[in-house]
Amino acid sequence: MNTKKYFIGTAAIIIIGVAIYMYYIYTNAPEGARNGFAQKFPDIASAGWMKESTNEWEAEFDMNGEEYAAIFTEDGTWVRTEHEIEEKDLPEKVWNLLNEKFKDYRIDEIEYVENADSSTGYNIELEKDEELRIFISSEGELVSLREE
Known part of the structure; x- marks a missing residue:
């Protein structure tokens, strides 16, 4: 006890x-x-x-x-800001890349990202047999891809 x-x-x-x-x-x-x-x-x-x-x-x-x-x-240096957006808010250049390279994946989450170096883009979580996190620039270029 x-x-x-x-x-x-x-x-x-x-x-x-x-x-x-x-x-x-x-x-x-x-x-x-x-x-x-x-x-x-x-x-x-x-x-x-x-x-x-x-x-x-x-x-x-x-x-x-x-x-x-x-x-x-x-020390207070701003690195980036991000917020979730909907699929309908993705630009055509990003959709073109998604349809070309990731058409069999389901979009789980999208975040619009503004970086301190003035670049912008989209963090996108994709799901199929595995989960991927990709970053696509606003110009429609695949910047990074990693398995989750």
Whole structure:
């Protein structure tokens, strides 16, 4: 009986600890990243933050009734912004490439991406027997492909 209480108590402490840590990470991005966000999106009052990688943080926020994500380095440098779009919003050049190289795949998700180097494109998740994530430039060129 005591062993059962011990395990339940330990599990509860672990769960609470993980929840506190996730809340901390979600709300406590570095000041540089928060300042970079405030400069890039001055009209957005708040964002939820998540650590994206070793030096990058993702801000999730609503803009114009849509959900957006923007990536910033810890020093506040903007890396990219992305938001989901619908298939009907893909340009013809992108559709041409999809029909040529991936016609047997089903589109799972599409994100429009604006990069700091002024390039734009589309992150597209495709599904068939395997899942693929591709990036197609706005000019209709396949930039990257990886299996998920």
